[in-house]
Amino acid sequence: xxxxxxxxxxxxxxxxxxxxxxxxxxxEHTPGMSHGAMTAxxxxxxxxxxxxxxxxxxxxxxxxxxxxxxxxxxIDALHSHLLDxxxxxxxxxxxxxxxxxxxxxxxxxxxxASLEAIHRMAPAHTRFLQQSRGWDIRTDLTKNGAxxxxxxxxxxxxxxxxxxxxxGFMSLDxxxxxxxxxxxxxxxx
Numbered sequence: 001x002x003x004x005x006x007x008x009x010x011x012x013x014x015x016x017x018x019x020x021x022x023x024x025x026x027x028e029h030t031p032g033m034s035h036g037a038m039t040a041x042x043x044x045x046x047x048x049x050x051x052x053x054x055x056x057x058x059x060x061x062x063x064x065x066x067x068x069x070x071x072x073x074x075i076d077a078l079h080s081h082l083l084d085x086x087x088x089x090x091x092x093x094x095x096x097x098x099x100x101x102x103x104x105x106x107x108x109x110x111x112x113a114s115l116e117a118i119h120r121m122a123p124a125h126t127r128f129l130q131q132s133r134g135w136d137i138r139t140d141l142t143k144n145g146a147x148x149x150x151x152x153x154x155x156x157x158x159x160x161x162x163x164x165x166x167x168g169f170m171s172l173d174x175x176x177x178x179x180x181x182x183x184x185x186x187x188x189x
Contacts, residue, residue, distance in 0.1 A: 051082040057177075058184045072186035081183050084117040092118060092145065094166035102152050106166035109145035122146040125170055132173050 047053035058078060062068045092110035099105050110118050119141050126139040126148060136151035148166065152158045161169070 051079075051086060054082060054180055055079065058180055061181065062184065069185070073184060074186045075184055077186070078180055078184040081180070083113070084121055087114040087117040088121050088170070089167060096162050096165050098158060098162065099149070101158070104150050104152065104158055104161040106148040106150075106169060107145070108148070108166050109142075111144075115145060118145045121170070122148060129169075129172060 047056035055075060055078060059075065062070075062073060087110070091114040092108050094106055094108040097105045097107065108118055108122065109115075123139045123141070123146075126137045129135055130137050133155075135153070135156060138149045140147050140149075148169070150156070150161055150169075152161065164172070
C-alpha cells in the first residue's frame with residue numbers, strides 16, 4: 001500500500017512538473033496566443049486527445065517509480081493498443097440480438113484495421129469478463145468481425161445486456177488502466 005501511495009504521489013508530482021514545463025514551453029512556441037487561465041495559476045489537467053493523455057499518465061507513473069525497468073518499457077505497444085481501442089469504438093458497427101430468453105448476442109463488424117482490432121480485443125475482453133465475473137460468454141471470430149453470445153443469469157439480465165450493447169459490454173470492469181500499464185511495461189498485451 002505504501003509503495004502504491006508513493007507511486008501515485010510521484011505520478012501527481014510528475015504531472016504537475018510536466019504541466020508547468022509544458023506551460024513554459026507552450027508559451028514559447030505559440031506567440032500571441034492568450035494564456036490567461038495559465039497565468040492566473042490554473043493549469044489544465046487533460047493531456048489533450050485521450051490516447052495521448054493515457055500515454056502521459058503511464059509515462060508519469062513509470063517515471064515516478066524508481067524500480068521501473070526501462071529496458072522492458074514498450075510505449076509503442078501501448079500506442080498500438082490505443083489505436084485498436086480507437087478503431088474498435090469509432091470505426092465498427094455493432095448490433096444486439098436477443099436470441100432467446102437466456103441468450104443475448106452482439107454482432108460487431110469492421111474492415112481493415114477495425115477488423116483486426118475486433119479480432120484482438122473482443123476475445124481478450126471476453127476472457128477477462130469470464131474470469132472476473134464468471135459469466136458464460138462465447139466469442140466467435142467471423143470474416144467481418146465477431147459474434148459475442150452471453151448467457152443471461154440471475155446477476156445479468158437480458159435488459160441490462162441489451163441496454164449496454166457491445167460498446168458498453170467492452171467497457172465493463174474498467175481494467176483498461178491496469179492493462180495499459182502492463183502493456184507499457186512489457187508484461188503482455
